[in-house]
Each structure stands twice: as structure tokens, then as C-alpha cells.
Amino acid sequence: MRVIGLRPTDCILFLWTITSGGGGEGVRPADERRIQITNVSRLRLEPGVRTLLGGWSQEHNVYAFWDARRHTSFGRSPSLQVANETLETAVEIGIATQLRPTAGGQEVVVVVSPSSLLWYLENGAALQNAEGDAPAVVTLADATPEEEREFIDSAATEDQSARRYDLVETMRAYRDAKFRPAVLQAYSYKCAVCDVDLSLVDAAHIVPVSHPESADEVTNGVALCSLHHGAFDSALIGIQSDYRLVVNPARVSRLRDLQLASGLPGFQARLPESIRVPASIEARPSPKNLRLGLELRRWPSTFVA
Ligand SMILES: [Zn+2]
Structure with a gap:
């Protein structure tokens, strides 16, 4: 695999396996999946370093990320949940989000397919800041410029409008991050006119x-x-x-x-x-x-x- 356009980013990644959960049948909702935090009692967030708290689902082959800022210390039953439906949406379209209640308010859980993992590591922070607008990520993944404009213009406050603008920009970068490698690979990384590569x-x-x-x-x-x-x-x-x-x-x-x-x-x-x-x-x-x-x-x- 050739990695294109990835800038070096300081990043700490904690990753567990996503499972259907313990406790036996009937104890947990059938559509719930989760990670069980092991061997980590607290996350120390360093300024300028992106710390990610996530899981990989073998069942779906997708990655889920919780908001690390909301999980800096873990109690006695450290497990984080994500809905099976959210994982399945990401299998289908490459990305999905879900709001999850925590003690400090709603957090955004983001699920991405392996092909979007590098993009998420580098650019995904705006998704976790999207708050109530997070569910729009699924529609923005395939939105026209008119739909994007309408989404920004229909914000209730200036703050929401700014957040929505960030979200639109992030999802544009997401689409481009998928488009560029696919096109370059199809043409063997050479110009279709002159055959030049030279990283140009x-x-x-x-x-x-x-x-x-x-x-x-x-x-x-x-x-x-x-x-x-x-x-x-x-x-x-x-x-x-x-x-x-x-x-x-x-x-x-x-x-x-x-x-x-x-x-x-x-x-x-x-x-x-x-x-x-x-x-x-x-x-x-x-x-x-x-x-x-x-x-x-x-x-x-x-x-x-
Ligand atoms: Zn050329």
C-alpha cells in the first residue's frame, strides 16, 4: 500500500477489540457492542497530541472511536458501548456517528472503515466536536454543494453555524481522502497524458x-x-x-x-x-x-x- 499525503501527526492510540459484551444472553441489549477497558486506569491527555480511544470490530471490520476527553479515568466497570446499527452503517457507507449519553453530556462515537482510518486519525477531531449535528455526518458524506449550504444556513446560532461549517469542511476532506487514492491507484500513480510520476x-x-x-x-x-x-x-x-x-x-x-x-x-x-x-x-x-x-x-x- 502506498500512503499518500499523510503528514506526521503526534497521536496516541488505545485500541481494544469490540465484542457483543458479557453477562450472558438477555442481560445486554442484542444490538449493543462494546469495548472493555483493560490495563489502563486513566488517560493523560497531552496538549498537541491527539489521543484516541477506540475499538476494532472483527465482526464488521470497522473501527469505533469514543471521545477520549470524556474518559480520562475509568471506574470499576470500564466498558464503552456502540450500537450494532452504527457499525453496520459504517460498513455500508464508510462512516457513521452516534450520540451516547455520558455523565458530562452527550459524546459523539465515530465509526470508520479501514480505508478511512488514516483520514480519521488526522482529521477526525471536528466530528467529535459536532455535538447534536453529528448524525448529519452520514448525509454529508454524499451531499451536494446546495445541501451543504442549506445545512450551514439553517443553523440556529452563530456558534452552531461555525461548527457546521467545520463539519462540512471535514466531510469534504473525507470525500477527497477517498477519491484521491482511488484515482491515483487506478492510473498507477502516473499522469494519464504524459506518464510522469515524480510525485507530481x-x-x-x-x-x-x-x-x-x-x-x-x-x-x-x-x-x-x-x-x-x-x-x-x-x-x-x-x-x-x-x-x-x-x-x-x-x-x-x-x-x-x-x-x-x-x-x-x-x-x-x-x-x-x-x-x-x-x-x-x-x-x-x-x-x-x-x-x-x-x-x-x-x-x-x-x-x-
Ligand atoms: Zn502530465
Whole structure:
């Protein structure tokens, strides 16, 4: 596995196995799962260090995290619960949250799939601060820009509005954290135009993120180096629905007018006829996305075929 874009983070992780609990049948609710804290009597939270208190469920292959700030010392029956339903939601969509009553108010329990674990370790704090808005995480995992705006605008107070904004940003990063590795892996970490790796390759959205139909799916992505990503986003180069690479004459003449066309012949001569697409058909850009991408970047209609 290749880890992309992970910055070093100071982090202490306490992890136990999630079980269906002791006490025999009928003693605990059937849908309850839990961790039993062992060998730790207190958590000392260090400033600047993210301390995580969690469990792994073999049954679901997901990780659950409780709010470490609310569990710095443990009494005589140290166990923390999570609903089976929350674990199952995370299996289905990759992430889920649940509110859990504690002596000091509600805590947010966050459940993530293994592919989102690194993202959570680095960025998950905003989820634990989301309080009553935490259940919205499931809908925000797949929200359009309009839905995100409505969620922020419908906040009752300024404080809630700021918290909701953080939550929206965090969930955008979550979607991107899934999109980027999937796209880069599909293209073997090389630019689909020039085959360059050099750690200069990024995942470009075909239908721009700002559009309601933009999805963080591999069929809406293409791996491009910095040069070709810039050329693609500024509509100098485009990818047609049959993967042919085209140069935009309107953009070229505009650049010539502005005396910004230096290097154009060499740039153009090095372009292949078509982009290199992933071997797997399901990972290739969808023709519908490619057409919409050209339209939205205002390509002349003759190119949008
Ligand atoms: Zn390139």
C-alpha cells in the first residue's frame, strides 16, 4: 500500500477489540457492542497530541472511536458501548456517528472503515466536536454543494453555524481522502497524458467539485501531473468521451492575443492522441462525465461529442 499525503501527526492510540459484551444472553441489549477497558486506569491527555480511544470490530471490520476527553479515568466497570446499527452503517457507507449519553453530556462515537482510518486519525477531531449535528455526518458524506449550504444556513446560532461549517469542511476532506487514492491507484500513480510520476500527480475532477452532479467517484476522476492538471482545468486541453485528447482553439487564440503562448508548439507536439485509461473498465472516466466536463468548461460545442 502506498500512503499518500499523510503528514506526521503526534497521536496516541488505545485500541481494544469490540465484542457483543458479557453477562450472558438477555442481560445486554442484542444490538449493543462494546469495548472493555483493560490495563489502563486513566488517560493523560497531552496538549498537541491527539489521543484516541477506540475499538476494532472483527465482526464488521470497522473501527469505533469514543471521545477520549470524556474518559480520562475509568471506574470499576470500564466498558464503552456502540450500537450494532452504527457499525453496520459504517460498513455500508464508510462512516457513521452516534450520540451516547455520558455523565458530562452527550459524546459523539465515530465509526470508520479501514480505508478511512488514516483520514480519521488526522482529521477526525471536528466530528467529535459536532455535538447534536453529528448524525448529519452520514448525509454529508454524499451531499451536494446546495445541501451543504442549506445545512450551514439553517443553523440556529452563530456558534452552531461555525461548527457546521467545520463539519462540512471535514466531510469534504473525507470525500477527497477517498477519491484521491482511488484515482491515483487506478492510473498507477502516473499522469494519464504524459506518464510522469515524480510525485507530481494529482487526482483531477472531470465534472468540477462545484457542480451538483460532481461525484467523488473514480469515474469522475483522472490522474494528471501539475502541468496537465492546470491545462485541463483551464480548458487548454480536454478529454473527449472516446478519451481523445484535444486542444482548445479558442483558448489558444486567447493566449496568443495575450502573448502568453510561448512553448505552445512543443507542449502540443508532446500530447498523445488519447489519454491512457485504467485497464479496468469500471475505473475509466464515464463518457457522460467527460461530456459534462467539457460543457462546463465552455468548450465549443463541436468538441462535446
Ligand atoms: Zn502530465
